[in-house]
Amino acid sequence: MFLRHLRRDVWEESDWKIEMSADKPIRVAQVMGKMLGGGVEAVVMNYYRYIDHSQVQFDYLVDEDSTLVPREEIEGLGGRVFEIPPYQHVFEYQRELQRLFRQEGWRIVHSHVNALSVFSLRAAKKAGIPVRIAHSHSTSGKGEHIKNAVKSILKTQANRYPTHRLACSRYAGEWLFGKGADFEVVYNAVDLSKYAIDVAARARIRCELGVSDNQLLIGHIGRFVDQKNHTFLLQIFKEILATSPDAVLALAGAGPLVEQTKRQASNLGIAESVRFLGQRHDSPALYQAFDVFCLPSIYEGLPVVGVECQASGTPILASTEVTPETAFTSLMEFEPLSSSPRSWARHLLAMRGKEPVVSDADSLAAFDIRCAAADLLDFYVSAIFEEGAR
Structure with missing residues (x-):
């Protein structure tokens, strides 16, 4: 895994105080789009299962027409599920996201909807969320002409709203953010x-x-x-x-x-x-x-x-x-x-x-979820440290 923004001892020994304890872990808003039993959902759930819940908790923002939301497991681990209008209703989608971002006060929004992250992170920026992560999980394919045309338009704005950029591979990152763009690779790790x-x-x-x-x-x-x-x-x-x-x-x-x-x-x-x-x-x-x-x-x-x-x-x-x-x-x-x-x-x-x-x-x-989840935790804390220190 390439993730390692800032070593743990750097932010632990800093005078800048990060609210992170068993009583008040960092809560991260995970923007999932539609949860339909696909690979992206599996990736995020894998990380959630193995991350230290005393330090980081996930809240899932899912389209209300999702069909396979593991609500019971998420809530059992301490997370929450928020249903929002489908992203096809783009104005309602952004309004509700912006309302939730202001209401819940998340300090990190992590968006997993690829080129559509322009909408969720735009709402996050308007709501004043300091850490906004765009995560590229996919690319585009031959034959999907309408989808590819829409993706091409949205990609022009891909670097406008995130403060941090992640991708599951170099290929996926360069596809969304551009060659030479600043992003980090987070492997799709599993419990080996x-x-x-x-x-x-x-x-x-x-x-x-x-x-x-x-x-x-x-x-x-x-x-x-x-x-x-x-x-x-x-x-x-x-x-x-x-x-x-x-x-x-x-x-x-x-x-x-x-x-x-x-x-x-x-x-x-x-x-x-x-x-x-x-x-x-x-x-x-x-x-x-x-x-x-x-x-x-x-x-x-x-x-x-x-x-x-x-x-x-x-x-x-x-x-x-x-x-x-x-x-x-x-x-x-x-x-x-x-x-x-x-x-x-x-x-x-x-x-x-x-x-x-x-x-x-x-x-x-390199694909061991236990190590990968610890790295992701470090990344979240480092991102808050960087934003707070500016």
Whole structure:
């Protein structure tokens, strides 16, 4: 992790007093947009679970049309959830944010809505919030013409309102803030201990799916949206079935394109070999069951599933639209989206049974959530120190 603005001893020994104690931790307003079970929510929740709650607490600001808000867990950890109008209603969205920012008196606003952070951080600046963090989690993809046009316009204002800039990768940071911009990388860290090799979990999940140990199981975890490219994934899998007719494709996740994807599987004549698992909360066990993970996304920042796969020892083939920074072990390989489904299928089949190399263990350590959460805590405190000392 690149985060290390100011060493802990610097701000602890300073005469400038920071309100941080078991009775009054720093509360950070996390602007989440829509919580729909996606990767960004998983990243922020991972950090929240492992950060020191006696020193920092998270309050979640979520669009009121969110469908998967882990309210019970957030409140159990000491956080709060505030529902606000959807960001599509941009004026109402900003008005309510500004009202909440003034009412609650947060000293830090951490916005995770990529190019849309211009709206949340504009409201934060108007409300006088001293620390305003824009966090880039993604990029843009081919084919999403309207979305990309809007993002391009909003990006021109990306550096106007934040006091600090973070990104999940160099690629994501340069996309939003520009090449040469001042930002820091915060990796999408995970609890590595949850992803250790588990033979029992592998057997249990494969039994649940009706897949024998000798059958090839291709996996994918992600929302059913255009970005994840399920259409191409099904075409790849059809080519795999031509070589391995008893292979199975397992798709975990929810989203607006589930039914469309099911119809496509039926139209391709492969529906009997595709398992739609719905929204799952046992991803560590799923990774154990998969022989290979396929990620043909049309764009990503630094996908959490890429980190989790490698931590699990599961080979993963991703599109070259995924930043190469994701490949921190030998388990991850890439294929262009311009390649044919047959080429992807051959590549996936060749990766079955791939073993990590010895040096991979050191690379994984950089994604340990315990260290990463401590670094994020230091970052928050340093940011308040810097703003207070000006």
